[in-house]
Amino acid sequence: MHPLLTGRGTIALYVAAWLVIAALIAALLIIPGTFGWSAAAMLVLPMAIVYAFMCLSSYYLCRAFPLLSTNVLKVFIVLLVAAVATSAVWVLAGSAWAMALGSLFNDAQFWERYRLQYPLLFGIGVVLSLLVAAVHYVIIAFEQARAAERRAYELRLLAQGAELKLLRAQIDPHFLFNSLNSVAALISSDPDGARTMSVRLAGFLRESLRLGAQEFIAVREELALARDFLRIEQVRFGKRLQVEESVTPDAETVIIPSLLLQPLVENAVTHGIAHLVDGGTIRIAARRTAARLIVEVWNPCDADRPRSKGPGIGLQNVRYRLSTLYGSDGSLEVEETNRYFRVIVSLPSTAER
Amino acid sequence: MPSDRRSAPLRAVIVDDETPARQLLREYLGDFPGIDLVGECANGFEAVKLLPELKPDLLFLDIQMPKLTGFEVLELIEPPPAVIFATAYDQFALKAFEIHAVDYLLKPFSKERLAEAVDRARERLHHHRKLPVASLATEARGTGTPLERVLIKEGSRVHVIPVDRIDYIEAEDDYVSIHADGKKHLKQQRLTELEGLLDSQRFVRVHRSFIINIDRIARIELYAKDSRVAILKDGRQLQISRSGYEKLKDRL
Known part of the structure; x- marks a missing residue:
């Protein structure tokens, strides 16, 4: 489909341009006194409209001979030949129309006078045809730029999607190694415990794969996964790891990016509890206020720990995902003191499940 | 055997x-x-x-x-x-x-x-x-990243001092005394050895006997013709040698 014929607006604009051209051609015929006003209008207007659509055919020639990859001289010759042919056909068709008008006006000289204008009309025809071809090249360049832009945008979306998926899918391998070590320890002393532990571990892995494959999940699902994780870690840490949860029922149904909280809970264990001789309590809270969901993960930490220079990779990933998905509408804030570490995530609670 | x-x-x-x-x-x-x-x-x-x-x-x-x-x-x-x-x-x-x-x-x-x-x-x-x-x-550890905390053993007790709490360190014969949080801890180590382990951007050997945490310095005053003193934020004064002052000038 020709790009100029795809919308009513562009067709109207194109025809309007040709009406101006028709007026100019008519003027060329009226000023020397060849034709009168009405005769020139009757002759030129239909011819101009017909030629407007004849010239559109060069679009396909322009597509076939792209400017950048073809010899410019060759392009010019091809277009010139096409213009000559189109113009000749047009002038001859005009001749038939002039003959018809001549008999209509009962003017035997009408066609004769038209015939004298052959060179002028032919010349105008060639120039107009080349002009339209030039317009076609502009349109093609514009289309190509737009297509390239869209391709780049699609690629970016694709890359971003893959990146986000990767960020979701990270499971700390040390968690697995330590858990397997616990299973190995339990096998002789507490076979039932070992069985429970391996079932929980498998459950956690299966669930994190399933949830990680989705882009958005309910807070309820995310919290269930965090509970699985913490129960496994409680086998390693024993009484050192305690958990408190305060989640309001209306927060549980909110839809959030999958595995958004998991890294926060993992951090609370590995950077908080694991550094405390007597351990402590991790607090997880989620609530809804107006149109927002607020989730907090709080953990005590060792006052003598080496201070981190900035947020770790886990927090950076969460922050990146929030900003990619929500822009300035999603935020992650960190409160760090000698005694505790708190992460507050806030995002729009528009969707529910 | x-x-x-x-x-x-x-x-x-x-x-x-x-x-x-x-x-x-x-x-x-x-x-x-x-x-x-x-x-x-x-x-x-x-x-x-x-x-x-x-x-x-x-x-x-x-x-x-x-x-x-x-x-x-x-x-x-x-x-x-x-x-x-x-x-x-x-x-x-x-x-x-x-x-x-x-x-x-x-x-x-x-x-x-x-x-x-x-x-x-x-x-x-x-x-x-x-x-x-x-x-x-x-x-x-010395070959890698600078020290993040100093360990001090007193009998069977161990004190862990994150380096950002240290005000200054003073040489005392075979020991160093580490001044942090208003307390003084003795550690059996040579000042030069400890100097090599600390982050040289934050801890400067301003004198034969002192390493100073530059975040703690309030101002530096001329003391005699060729020597200066560093006034710490808590008011304590430490002597600065001429070469120590050259090093400090680069950092501050």
Whole structure:
């Protein structure tokens, strides 16, 4: 489909341009006194409209001979030949129309006078045809730029999607190694415990794969996964790891990016509890206020720990995902003191499940 | 007699903060005739307190533990025993061998792998009794990132001082006194050695006897023709030598 014929607006604009051209051609015929006003209008207007659509055919020639990859001289010759042919056909068709008008006006000289204008009309025809071809090249360049832009945008979306998926899918391998070590320890002393532990571990892995494959999940699902994780870690840490949860029922149904909280809970264990001789309590809270969901993960930490220079990779990933998905509408804030570490995530609670 | 030592049971201690990990190692070692498990510690503090009494030949040591890491424990015990690290993290392996660890076990490991490590330890203990672990531990860290905290052993207690709490450090004969949080801690170390371990952008040797945390300096005043004093934010005054002032000028 020709790009100029795809919308009513562009067709109207194109025809309007040709009406101006028709007026100019008519003027060329009226000023020397060849034709009168009405005769020139009757002759030129239909011819101009017909030629407007004849010239559109060069679009396909322009597509076939792209400017950048073809010899410019060759392009010019091809277009010139096409213009000559189109113009000749047009002038001859005009001749038939002039003959018809001549008999209509009962003017035997009408066609004769038209015939004298052959060179002028032919010349105008060639120039107009080349002009339209030039317009076609502009349109093609514009289309190509737009297509390239869209391709780049699609690629970016694709890359971003893959990146986000990767960020979701990270499971700390040390968690697995330590858990397997616990299973190995339990096998002789507490076979039932070992069985429970391996079932929980498998459950956690299966669930994190399933949830990680989705882009958005309910807070309820995310919290269930965090509970699985913490129960496994409680086998390693024993009484050192305690958990408190305060989640309001209306927060549980909110839809959030999958595995958004998991890294926060993992951090609370590995950077908080694991550094405390007597351990402590991790607090997880989620609530809804107006149109927002607020989730907090709080953990005590060792006052003598080496201070981190900035947020770790886990927090950076969460922050990146929030900003990619929500822009300035999603935020992650960190409160760090000698005694505790708190992460507050806030995002729009528009969707529910 | 070397042959006696070879047949005598090895005194071993486990240091690991995870109960199941200790339990597994204890169970494995129960089947080794030449090993006498004399103690278990659940964290680095306990280890530093108990190891001088237990005097083990062989130490099974986790690295990531609360308060003190396995490496820091080694730095604080004299004389250092033969060490087998047991951890889930493989990124410390290089450092472990830099400080001449006997072996490095990745959790979870098999009993066969443990037997190999124990054989290697016996071999090592048979050939050279004394292992210069502690000094090597300091050296190994010195080559990497600057010190993040200073450890001070007072009797069986260990103080951990994050370096950003230190105001200044003063040389006192064979010791250094570390001034932090309004308190003074003595550590057996030479000032020059400690200077090499600290971040030189934040800690400047301003005088033969002083290293100063530049964040604590309120202002510098001319004291005599060629010497100056640094006034700390809490009002204390420290002497600055001429070369010390040159170094300070670059940092401030």
